[in-house]
Amino acid sequence: MSDEFPRYLFKELDAADPLAELRDRFVIADHDLIYLDGNSLGRLPAATPDHLARLVRDGWGGQLVRGWPTWIDWARRIGDRLAAHALGARPDEVVVSDSTSVNLYKLAAAALDAAPGRRTILVDAEDFPTDRYLLQGLAEARGLTLRTLPSDLDQGLDLATLRAALDDDVALVVLSAVSYRCGALLDLAAVNEAARAVGAYVLWDLSHAAGSVPVELAATGADLAVGCTYKYLNGGPGAPAFLYVRRELQERLRQPIWGWFGQRDQFAMGPDYDPVPDLDRFQVGTPPVLGMAALDPALDVLAEAGIDRVREKGRRLGEAIVSLADAWLTPYGFTVASPRDPDRRGSHVSLHHPEALRISRALAEQARVVGDYRAPDRLRLGPAPLYTRFVDVWDAMDRLRDIAERRSYERVPAGPTRVT
């Protein structure tokens, strides 16, 4: 045990934590498990099972097709809730729709169509794979150039690198607000301003940012964004995604997947596609009612906490990981693989270790700590301010230290990279 960071101090942090009681708003099925993977799949809100059960029984089972006049508005209603409680967007700018990948395709294509003559797309070389793959597909189909911006595995993209690459040939910049690997948080306002100065659109992937940092899409002048709801937004496995289009751009942009949920007077079922002039033109097919419904109880908890308090606690949880890693893990070959400045970091922290894959497995199997591994050699720890306690961080780091000290991860097969 280290004298510098005694466990009781972390208990005291929990005792003083204004969000501490919100932990009870989540199902904690196994109190011995330390869950630091809320950045991959958020916990189940305690109100969600009954909420879904009622919808299934009374809505689907009872109202049957007569439930649709209610459900059909949910993509927008819940989009507005996301806008208000997580994204800092205005009403009528966020809609729940499809998957993050499909939304990214729709908005990227829309932006490219709106920038004729420009031939370049910029993306962070270390951005989440699906984002890069989608842009490769769009670039290939349109004969455009996808430039991948070199980015530090631990520090994320340097704004100077982006600025140097911006010119009037750039149609679109796609970036994650928070890097999936190292957690680097970009300065949205600075990026939006730099891109706007050369007339390029910016499309943000907010998957690791939404619900963990106040994104402030309106205040930072963001054009376009997409993101998932199953991480810090606690919407459940494979929950539907969202998309954001700044109000002033909605009528000017047109996405490529012309579905009937974007059609003016949808149920007239007219012969030609004639999209509404607003956000709904970015909808496509029938929205997933069960998946959307799960977002309501999850957003209730976030709204009660307030994103600013979530952010503040997230910073401190991250600082705790960094401090304990420095103090306890350095002798065992770990280094912090995330920005050290909490203003430049989202809610998760990565640690570098050559045996990160086996260590992440040993943590789960031997020490009941769930974090995750990300290629090539990162252990990713994602505390979620709504339900992770400071003492959880202490216990997790203590168990990690024990595994490192005993080298018990050497008993774990390295094997191929698997899901999670």
Place this chain on the structure above:
Amino acid sequence: MSDEFPRYLFKELDAADPLAELRDRFVIADHDLIYLDGNSLGRLPAATPDHLARLVRDGWGGQLVRGWPTWIDWARRIGDRLAAHALGARPDEVVVSDSTSVNLYKLAAAALDAAPGRRTILVDAEDFPTDRYLLQGLAEARGLTLRTLPSDLDQGLDLATLRAALDDDVALVVLSAVSYRCGALLDLAAVNEAARAVGAYVLWDLSHAAGSVPVELAATGADLAVGCTYKYLNGGPGAPAFLYVRRELQERLRQPIWGWFGQRDQFAMGPDYDPVPDLDRFQVGTPPVLGMAALDPALDVLAEAGIDRVREKGRRLGEAIVSLADAWLTPYGFTVASPRDPDRRGSHVSLHHPEALRISRALAEQARVVGDYRAPDRLRLGPAPLYTRFVDVWDAMDRLRDIAERRSYERVPAGPTRVT
């Protein structure tokens, strides 16, 4: 009361119905309501609430992210179940994914890419709106010609019309196996053969066919198909869709939305999109676990019934509607607006009446019969063989006759077309 069709005869049909007891496998929340809209939103299977509750509690709540090694296979596992029990496809040809609209976009684009030089897409002018809109978008983006084939509102597309339009400039034919409006069932084998003879791909929309008629994708030599699961497949409101790609085509085709769920060695997260050579290349983003899960109990009931028995009962329910409409409703200005030959009709039947919109509303509000309205002047009645009784059809038609006779629909506002 008509002597020709006494109610007790319909009770006797129910008594002899081998599927009669399966009605108990669905939640019937309101025994006074006659639900003839299973072709829009299928009923809730009785086993679904507990199945979903367990997944939410034990899977999401208990396993948390550790559930993913199980869930990640569901898109394919449930796809195989759809293939076996509803679609007549082989294993590894059907996957659950996205919405019907997005899937149609993906497969239509893939087919167009695989037919370079061909400039024409054919679609039924009366096909479901989203299908036409999507193809308009693809045609416009690629400078292709979308030819809409004239089609009879009551009888559907004549095969001779299609044959006359097929030539070696046709890249793709998109058709619904069962017309959403009139229920006309196309001859899949004949269409596939005619298209193949000129080297064109056929992409089937099976939304109104899957779970109501044995589609037999393999036996009819189908190339491509998409469909929804919330109608006769009883997957719930906005349930995820499926797509089918004939095995021999999978490696040759590449869809335009390059997501990480199509990537070889997905969790290596390599730099460049390198899609698997099989069906998974048609997946995009993280699949909706809750939505997929609801398909299992629904498919259990279908598997127990057997699609051939479902089809046989569906034919007879349809014949009952046609017979009663002829006998009872002709004096009030109704005409059958569906093919009369049950071999050329899916499970739903449309009736034409100039006041169809108000009549459909009066049926629901005054007589507790839920069918639906489709533009311009059709009342659509969709019995579902798994839970609709013959006596339900008799009662519904009796109540409809009463409304027509008393003209009580004149009390109902016509108003704008709404969602149902």
